[in-house]
Amino acid sequence: MYTMPFDTVLIANRGEIAARIIKTLRKLGLRSAVVYHEVDARSPAVSMADTAILISGHTPIAAYLDIAQIIAAAHKAGAGAVHPGYGFLSEQAQFATAVIKAGIAFIGPAPETIELMGDKIRARNFVQSNGFPVAPAAIEEDDPATFVSRARAIGTPLLVKPSGGAGGKGMRIVRDVDALEGEIEQARSEGQRYFGDHRLYVESYIENPRHIEVQVLGDSFGNIVHLFERECSVQRRFQKIIEEAPSPALSPELRKRVCETAVGIARAANYQNAGTVEFIFDAGEFYFLEMNTRLQVEHPVTEMITGIDLVAEQVYATAGRELGFAQSDIVSNGHAIELRLYAEAPERGYVPTSGKVLLLEYPSGVRIDSGITRGQPITTAFDPMLAKIIAHSPTRTLATATANHAIQGVILLGCETNASFLARILSDESFVRGQFHTGYLEENPHIAAGNSATGLPAFLASAALLTRQVRESADAVPALHASLGDWRN
Amino acid sequence: MLRIASGANVNSQDFRQNELHNRRLSDELKERQRAVRFQRPERELERLRRQNKLFVRDRIDALLDPKTPFLELSTLAANKAYNGEVPGAAQVVGIGIVAGREVMVHADDASVKGGAWYPLSVKKIVRALDIAIENRLSVIHLCDGAGGFLPFQAEFFADRYFAGRILRNQSILSKMGVPQVAIAMGHCTAGAAYVPALSEFSIMVEDTGAIFLGGPPVVKAATGEDVSAQELGGAHMHTSVSGTSDYSASSEMHAIAIARDIVARFHRAAKTPIDQAAPEPPAYDASELYGIIPKDPRVQFDMREIIARMVDGSRFHEYQPRFGTSLLCGFARLHGYQIGILANNGVLLSESALKGAHFIQLCDKNRTPLLFLQNTTGFMVGREYERRGITKDGAKLIMAVSGASVPKFTVVCNSSHGAGTYAMAGRAFDPRFVFTWPQSQISAMGAEQAAGVLTHVKARQLARDGGRLAEQELAAIRGPLLDEYRERSSAYYATSEIWDDGILDPVDTRSALAIALSASLNAPIEAPHYGVFRM
Amino acid sequence: MYHSVEVDGVDHQLWLSPCQSGSYHLHLRDQVISPVAFAQYGENSGVLTVAGETERVRFVIEGDLIHVHIRGIMRVLRYRDPLRTLACVNQEESSLMTRAPMPGVVVTIAVSPGQPVSAGAALMMIESMKLETIIRSSQDGVVDGIHFKEGESFERDAVLITLSKEGR
Known part of the structure; x- marks a missing residue:
């Protein structure tokens, strides 16, 4: 029997991922602690955790970015390890370093690996120098004076990216070369604000590629395996909406190639935890995009098809345990689709929505990773993701149908969500056929727009019948006069 | 109750000719009503728009509960007066449903002579308030009148039933505990200023509504003071300083919303109970009335055919079917309400009068409202009839009609002449x-x-x-006399003078009566008591 | 006067009239749907009948807001009480209030109280998800109140900045 070097893990995160990590910790017999800002006081993670510690900040986000408070909380909870989740501090090497310095294990790769891979430019150069494919780019810090002219030389379309970026934030597409400088300045300001890093680079923008990523897992014994790929092309503004595994676009040969490339990159980086290598895929070619040195939002689809609990593997790796399986033991089984339930209105240009969870019911038969609970306020202070719905079926067709049925059974009242939009995607012919790319939603704006008239009479009827004033004014009319209707003489 | 077996042959030549004729009459009525309701000089409508005012019909539509009936009364009042220039006597009145309550609506029509009150306007308002009193109906006044039309003041100012009666009737309603709501949507000047003042609830529309005894020109003439209408009697002043009005509304629609909310607070008293059953449509189509009413008014017709197209299931319990047959008497139901019907089937004779007087008392004792269907040239004249006491028997019928406590309703189906008009519950x-x-x-x-x-x-x-007239000369005199007489006995003349509450398309009669019956049951029915019947 | 229910910023005029026992006709401005009926089961659910078809409905009533979920679609409907909606808003006053076009967070504030601004001047930068939006003044005036601090989040239609008329 293997004993863990720690018995309590602090989760430096919130929402669905905090709740999801707690579930695994319980399974592993570990105690869980979470930090939370007061706006999250009613969230499920806070009630599920064995210990919940209040942190504060001048904004709610700032609280979750406050390293000192989080380390203090870890000490207070007696945590021997910290799980950063995704987003927030998860890819900040200085956080990992500070945690380790405080004598606490960091559940993730070594700070140097984060440093290497977390910096987009350095990661790109590293990958290129190890002989893996990358897209043509101009990097500002190579020579700031010639940055714009080098960028121009690549030719439009271009993609301006912050070096420290993640999750698509701060990225800008430039089609008109004259707009390049303006976009660079805007991206710089956003990069500074989101990531505290003003450095940029410009890449050749491949129109309408697929976004395919490979889950890798390494341990401190030098073992590296992949857990197959994930298809994440259904995006809007670089934000993933629906992910699935396996990708419907890959032949066994292509799958083998991309997975082995990912393992090669991870091996070159001496990667020792769960990580994801992202590629763009176009016309049979893969280009390295970036490596995420953390758990991904969409990790559940991989868990579903492989049966491997990635959070458990992260904990094991951090605890210094050797991987319990070899590459050949990992088998892909069936098809999984994940839907991201967002507090936003695709029908109105994806504006974020807010409110309070007045009623919440999830369908059965699918995996739900939920970060909300009834009574909880939903603010725009954080990323708008509320929950993930993950369907796993023997085939893609069945998984699509299951996901579609499930999303229609998600009952969340009190805050507008993208649920019906997700259902529209799942019903769209291109999606059903597996034929889409990252520009799919932009090319098909009708999917986001929806049809405002859909089912309207039923909603109006409900409103009428449920509104006291409307019902009372109908009931107040004497039967005789009601029977005469709008008779006039 | 036996269903009336109609003897009408809908395929007969007569039926078709009657139908053609009566449909034409109905179309003519509809067209005249439409013109009176909606035909206005463009400049008047433009003026309303400029003043930010809604047309009176739109105000009423907004006031009423949607999908409920509105029984408009005296639509064609004044259609033969003032050269036809004052359609509807510049007033709209009728019974409608507001917040589920039966109410009387009284609205000035500012698109006609600026809403000025003519003698017939006053008569129409007084009649509307009389109806409100008799049937305990709350009144909603939509006030937008310019006051009385001075050149005609002798015909509407001083007498018992002239303009003062409006204010008296309002006060009586209030005393009876029947609340009124007034909305000042225009200037309420002089006597008209008391209409909102005498209402339990008064709303004023900001900027357009004003209430004062004398408008700015009168004030200027009297005291030399220069004052704007809004300063003198606007919504702000009256709702915050004088207390003359209760609510200030930012628009007419807002005022109407407030009025609806006020009416929704009114207590709904239980109706006077009378015998009632589930309603049932007539077994015969009402549109067949067009083929049954003879195109020549002198042609007699069987009132059972009319009743069959008006009452529930066409069922009629005829009383004394073999006696005094020129006056049909019997029970029926109308929209479930039990009623007693008296209908003329020929000239009134002693037997018919006795039967009618007896039947009225039966109904009165039984709390059964009475419906009179008139088609009468009067009582039979002649030596033999006088000897048999036709006048004495007619007096019995008049005594019974006058004394009956139950609500009475009268429809003039064809002729209404002589003492027949009276004995069959005429206006008086x-x-x-x-x-x-x-x-x-x-x-x-x-x-x-x-x-x-x-x-x-x-x-x-x-x-x-000393003259002597040739046949030709007699005919020349007779022609114009006949024309003028006919004109002044027509339904249009009668309704112009407000001798009735309106002309109905025959097919609308059942619904109109149902609304009227329902309204009548808001007032209690007194115990029967009568004067002295000459025996 | 019809009742008014707002859906997605659009007003729908509607009225119910009784049909047979417990059911109604639903009158919209241009159509009649009947019969309609609602049988409630439990606090937040019921079965809606619309012209012979039944739908399971989940709902929450929150003041004038009615949150309804039918067949995978959630909508928020707002009952607009005529007493409130018909009461005229003071046009001038409302244009002096700058409201949030969407929920978000204040990024930077470009003005300070007492500062005169002209129409079109940038007042504030807000951020909603990944988009930054500049809030501009709709007219000339003087900054009277700034209702949120940098970093604070706000809901849609929140009053961000109030101006006063110059010389008042």
């Missing part, structure tokens, strides 16, 4: 409502006889003066 006998059909005639005697009498009188006058 306070039926709750009187309606007429387009072809009906109402006068002291029939036009032909009357023209004969009048020609005879004229000839006698001429003879006294």
